Amino acid sequence: MATRETGNLFAKLTPPTPDERFETLLQRDGLTLERIVSHGQATPDGEWYDQPRAEWVVLLKGAAGLRFEDEVEIRQLRPGDHVLIPAHARHRVEWTSESEPTVWLALHVPESQN
Amino acid sequence: MATRETGNLFAKLTPPTPDERFETLLQRDGLTLERIVSHGQATPDGEWYDQPRAEWVVLLKGAAGLRFEDEVEIRQLRPGDHVLIPAHARHRVEWTSESEPTVWLALHVPESQN
Numbered sequence: 307m308a309t310r311e312t313g314n315l316f317a318k319l320t321p322p323t324p325d326e327r328f329e330t331l332l333q334r335d336g337l338t339l340e341r342i343v344s345h346g347q348a349t350p351d352g353e354w355y356d357q358p359r360a361e362w363v364v365l366l367k368g369a370a371g372l373r374f375e376d377e378v379e380i381r382q383l384r385p386g387d388h389v390l391i392p393a394h395a396r397h398r399v400e401w402t403s404e405s406e407p408t409v410w411l412a413l414h415v416p417e418s419q420n
Numbered sequence: 421m422a423t424r425e426t427g428n429l430f431a432k433l434t435p436p437t438p439d440e441r442f443e444t445l446l447q448r449d450g451l452t453l454e455r456i457v458s459h460g461q462a463t464p465d466g467e468w469y470d471q472p473r474a475e476w477v478v479l480l481k482g483a484a485g486l487r488f489e490d491e492v493e494i495r496q497l498r499p500g501d502h503v504l505i506p507a508h509a510r511h512r513v514e515w516t517s518e519s520e521p522t523v524w525l526a527l528h529v530p531e532s533q534n
Binding site for chain 1: 429480488504
């Protein structure tokens with residue numbers, strides 16, 4: 307077979323690691339696609355993500371709580387749930403499951419030039 | 421809550437439809453992200469996909485057989501399996517599960533300008 311870039315998003319999920327694990331799956335022309343594996347981690351208290359690019363993110367396994375600074379409620383994410391986070395929309399991960407790995411797929415893209 | 425683009429990749433998978441279902445999740449600057457739901461469909465006999473953009477595709481649920489024209493064996497895809505299909509790499513879907521819906525996430529991107 308020809309060599310092609312392949313992998314499995316649910317491979318190598320254990321053992322839990324102290325930090326979240328980020329793996330770049332694809333990177334080109336300002337776009338980054340990455341797998342993130344969490345296991346109980348959360349964004350540190352009082353910290354917010356404020357990203358220069360938009361992020362389309364889907365939770366594929368596990369569970370997590372996502373909060374936007376301009377929202378009161380924490381969004382409870384279950385497998386399959388996806389959210390488009392606009393550039394500079396301040397947000398944080400309030401919690402991730404401690405009983406199993408949480409797998410995210412995140413696509414970072416430049417804000418549209420159109 | 422603020423209105424944000426959200427959804428669930430595993431929603432509305434049934435009933436089976438005669439044709440595969442394509443839904444665009446994100447589109448900007450030459451990039452297209454789509455969900456594809458198959459239920460027993462395959463690429464018609466003798467036909468090949470020959471796409472001008474590279475496609476990163478992951479099978480999230482179900483099962484499928486993917487074949488590249490330059491390969492003899494059919495790649496058996498299971499949940500989590502992802503493949504990067506270069507632009508113009510001729511390929512076809514030999515089969516998809518008939519017993520359950522198959523859910524794909526496909527990211528079409530321009531070939532790198534770098």
